[in-house]
Amino acid sequence: MPRTDAPSDTSSEASTEPLSAESLNESVHDRRRLRQWLAGEARADGIARRDLLRLLAAAGLATTASTGFASAALAAPGGTETAPGIVKPLPEAWFTNRGTNAETRFEALAGTGHHTPTDRFFVRNHTSTPVLDAHTWTLTVWGDGLAKGRAAEFGLDDLKRLPATTRSAFVECAGNGRSFFTTQQGQTASGTAWTLGAIGVARWRGVRLGEVLRRAGLRRDAVDVLPRGLDPDYVTADGTNLGRVRRPLPLSKALDDVLLAYEMNGEPLPPDHGAPVRVLVPSWVGIASIKWVGDIEVSAQPLYSPWNTDFYRLFGDAYPADGSAPLTRQTLKSAFELPWNASLDATADHRLTGRAWSGAGGVARVDVSTDGGATWRRARLHDAPRRADWVRWSADWRPAAPGEYTLLARATDTTGRTQPETTVHNTQGYLFDAVVRHPVRAV
Ligand SMILES: Nc1nc2c(c(=O)[nH]1)N[C@H]1C(S)=C(S)[C@@H](COP(=O)(O)O)O[C@H]1N2
Numbered sequence: 001m002p003r004t005d006a007p008s009d010t011s012s013e014a015s016t017e018p019l020s021a022e023s024l025n026e027s028v029h030d031r032r033r034l035r036q037w038l039a040g041e042a043r044a045d046g047i048a049r050r051d052l053l054r055l056l057a058a059a060g061l062a063t064t065a066s067t068g069f070a071s072a073a074l075a076a077p078g079g080t081e082t083a084p085g086i087v088k089p090l091p092e093a094w095f096t097n098r099g100t101n102a103e104t105r106f107e108a109l110a111g112t113g114h115h116t117p118t119d120r121f122f123v124r125n126h127t128s129t130p131v132l133d134a135h136t137w138t139l140t141v142w143g144d145g146l147a148k149g150r151a152a153e154f155g156l157d158d159l160k161r162l163p164a165t166t167r168s169a170f171v172e173c174a175g176n177g178r179s180f181f182t183t184q185q186g187q188t189a190s191g192t193a194w195t196l197g198a199i200g201v202a203r204w205r206g207v208r209l210g211e212v213l214r215r216a217g218l219r220r221d222a223v224d225v226l227p228r229g230l231d232p233d234y235v236t237a238d239g240t241n242l243g244r245v246r247r248p249l250p251l252s253k254a255l256d257d258v259l260l261a262y263e264m265n266g267e268p269l270p271p272d273h274g275a276p277v278r279v280l281v282p283s284w285v286g287i288a289s290i291k292w293v294g295d296i297e298v299s300a301q302p303l304y305s306p307w308n309t310d311f312y313r314l315f316g317d318a319y320p321a322d323g324s325a326p327l328t329r330q331t332l333k334s335a336f337e338l339p340w341n342a343s344l345d346a347t348a349d350h351r352l353t354g355r356a357w358s359g360a361g362g363v364a365r366v367d368v369s370t371d372g373g374a375t376w377r378r379a380r381l382h383d384a385p386r387r388a389d390w391v392r393w394s395a396d397w398r399p400a401a402p403g404e405y406t407l408l409a410r411a412t413d414t415t416g417r418t419q420p421e422t423t424v425h426n427t428q429g430y431l432f433d434a435v436v437r438h439p440v441r442a443v
C-alpha cells in the first residue's frame with residue numbers, strides 16, 4: 001500500500017490538513033488514526049491501550065510508531081502479528097494487514113470446510129474493537145416509530161430468552177475487490193485496497209430483529225431503523241467527527257431476515273466481530289451489519305447517516321451527482337484458494353479450489369479458465385446454492401508446460417447474472433464484480 005502522506009507531526013496534521021478527496025480515503029484515514037491512537041490522541045474506549053504500549057515498547061517501536069502504519073504491525077507473544085485496535089492475533093499466513101483492518105488470505109481457507117473459521121475471519125474496523133462487558137451491556141430500542149413515549153431495554157439474557165434462529169450467511173465489505181479497479185482497469189478508487197478477502201461466511205445464532213422490534217412496541221407508521229455501534233466515534237482524515245458508526249435500514253429488510261447475533265460458529269461472538277451482539281443483515285453490504293450494537297432508533301421518517309449518504313453509494317461518471325441509491329445487496333464474485341503468483345508443479349495434476357458468492361441469490365454455476373479466458377470449463381460445485389452464502393468449487397488442471405498462467409473463475413447466480421469482464425467505475429471502489437485475473441507460475 002503506497003503511502004500518500006508523509007506527516008512527521010501527529011498532533012497538528014488533523015487541524016492543518018485541508019478538506020480534500022482524501023477525506024474519503026479510508027486507508028489514509030486509518031494510518032492517520034493509528035498514529036493519533038499511538039500518540040494518545042485518539043479515543044479507544046474499552047481497549048487496553050496499556051497492553052499495546054507494553055507490546056510496542058517490547059518491540060522497540062514506541063518511538064518509531066509515528067513513521068507510518070507498516071512499521072507498527074506488531075509482533076505479539078507467540079510470534080504472530082496483531083494490528084492496532086484488533087484484539088485477535090493475525091498470523092501472516094492467514095491475514096494481510098491493512099491498517100485497522102485485516103484481510104483473510106483465500107489460500108488459508110483451503111480445506112477448512114464451508115464456514116470461515118472465526119480465527120481467520122476478516123476484520124473491518126472504522127476505529128478500534130471495544131471490549132465490552134456482556135453482563136452490563138444493554139440494547140436500547142427507541143424513537144418515534146415505537147408506541148408513544150416508549151423506549152425498551154434488553155440485556156443479553158433477555159435476548160437469549162427470545163426464540164433463537166441459526167443461519168449461515170456471509171459478511172462482505174462493499175469495498176471487497178476494490179484494488180482490481182486499479183490493477184485490472186487502471187482506475188483509481190479511494191479506500192482500503194482489498195483484494196478478494198474482505199468476506200467471511202459464518203453460522204450465526206441470534207434473535208430476529210423483527211421479534212425485538214415488535215416487543216419494543218413497533219408502530220404501523222415506522223419506516224426505518226438505525227442501529228448504532230458502541231465503538232469510538234469515527235473521525236475523518238480532515239478531523240470531522242462523524243459520530244458513532246451507524247447506518248439506517250428500511251423496516252422491510254429489518255423485519256425480513258435480519259438477526260441480532262450473539263453467536264458465531266457455535267461460540268459467543270468474539271470482540272472483533274461485535275461482541276456481545278451485532279446486527280447481521282444477510283446479503284447486504286457489510287456496513288449494514290453493525291457490530292457492538294448499543295441502540296436502535298426506530299423512526300416514522302426516513303433516516304440518514306454519513307454511511308448511507310456520503311459513503312456506500314456509487315459516485316462517478318456513470319452515476320447521478322448525488323450518487324446512486326444507498327447500496328443494499330452485494331454483488332457476485334469468485335476467488336481461488338491460491339496465493340497471488342502461486343508456484344505450482346508443472347509436472348503434476350492439480351485440483352484448483354475456490355469459492356463463489358452473490359448477494360442476489362445462490363451461486364448456480366462456476367466456470368474456470370486456465371488460459372487467460374480463451375477457453376472455459378465448468379467447475380464442480382461442492383455446496384448447494386443458497387442465498388447470502390457461498391459455494392465451494394473445484395476444477396482439475398495439469399499445466400501444459402512450465403510458464404506463466406492466468407487463472408479465471410466466473411460465477412453465475414440463480415438469478416442468471418454472470419460476472420462481467422469489467423465493472424463500471426465508481427470513485428469509492430464499491431461492488432467490484434468483474435472476473436479477477438489470478439496469476440500463477442508452473443515450475
Ligand atoms: N460498529 C461498527 N460496526 C461495523 C463496522 C465498524 O467499524 N463499527 N464496520 C462495518 C463494515 S464496513 C464491515 S465490512 C463489517 C465487517 O465485519 P467483521 O469485522 O466482523 O468482518 O462490519 C461492519 N460493522
Ligand SMILES: [Mo]
Nearest residue numbers: 173174286287
Ligand atoms: Mo465494509
